[in-house]
Amino acid sequence: MTKVLFKTYWFLLLQLAFFSGCTNTVVSAVKTIYKKDNYHSIAIVPFENLSQNKNAGQDLALYTYTHLSDILYKQNQPQLDLLKLEIKDEHLVYQLYSDYLENNHQTFKPENWPAFAESLNVQFLLTGYVSEYNYDQKTNQWPVASLHLRLYDVSTNTLIWSGSHTDRNGYTLGQVANHVCQDLITKMLSQLKHQRLAASK
Numbered sequence: 147m148t149k150v151l152f153k154t155y156w157f158l159l160l161q162l163a164f165f166s167g168c169t170n171t172v173v174s175a176v177k178t179i180y181k182k183d184n185y186h187s188i189a190i191v192p193f194e195n196l197s198q199n200k201n202a203g204q205d206l207a208l209y210t211y212t213h214l215s216d217i218l219y220k221q222n223q224p225q226l227d228l229l230k231l232e233i234k235d236e237h238l239v240y241q242l243y244s245d246y247l248e249n250n251h252q253t254f255k256p257e258n259w260p261a262f263a264e265s266l267n268v269q270f271l272l273t274g275y276v277s278e279y280n281y282d283q284k285t286n287q288w289p290v291a292s293l294h295l296r297l298y299d300v301s302t303n304t305l306i307w308s309g310s311h312t313d314r315n316g317y318t319l320g321q322v323a324n325h326v327c328q329d330l331i332t333k334m335l336s337q338l339k340h341q342r343l344a345a346s347k
Contacts, residue, residue, distance in 0.1 A: 187234060188272055189234040191243060193276055195279075197292075209327035213328050246258070270297060307338070311325075
C-alpha cells in the first residue's frame with residue numbers, strides 16, 4: 147500500500163510539473179498614449195503565420211477579434227466605458243487588407259501601416275504572428291499554440307503594448323488557441339485601463 151501511495155504521489159508531482167510549464171505569458175509595459183476623454187478605434191490586422199498550419203493566422207485572428215469584441219460590447223459593464231475603445235468590423239478590415247495586398251505586391255510592412263490605418267479611420271493597429279499552432283511534434287498528442295501580439299499607435303508610430311503567450315494545456319487546438327487569445331486580450335485591456343486611469347487624473 148505504501149509503495150502504491152508513493153508512486154501515486156510522484157506521478158501527481160510529475161503531472162503538476164508538466165502542466166505548470168505548459169503556459170507562458172510575456173507582457174511588456176505600456177507607453178502612455180491616452181488623452182483624457184478621447185475615444186480610440188482599433189483594427190485587428192490578419193496575423194502573420196510562421197507555423198506549419200496554413201489556417202493558423204486566420205484562426206487566431208478570429209479568436210482574438212471575438213474575445214476583444216465580446217469584452218468591449220458586454221452589457222452592464224460600466225467599468226469598461228473607461229477604456230473608450232471601438233473595434234472595427236473584422237470583415238471590413240479583412241477586405242481592405244486583401245485589397246491592399248493585391249495592390250502592393252502582397253506585402254504589408256510597417257511603413258504601409260499609416261495609410262492602411264487612415265483608410266480604416268483608426269488610430270490603433272493590433273498586429274501579430276503565430277509561431278506554433280499544431281500538435282506537439284515530440285508527443286504528437288498535446289496541442290500547442292503560440293501567439294505574439296503588438297499594439298501600435300499608428301498616428302505616433304509608437305509600440306504601446308506587446309505580449310506573447312504559449313499554451314499546451316488543452317485537448318484540442320481550439321482550446322489552446324482560445325486560452326492564448328483570451329489571456330493576451332485580457333492582459334492588454336488591463337494595462338490600457340491603467341493608462342486610461344492615469345490619464346484621467
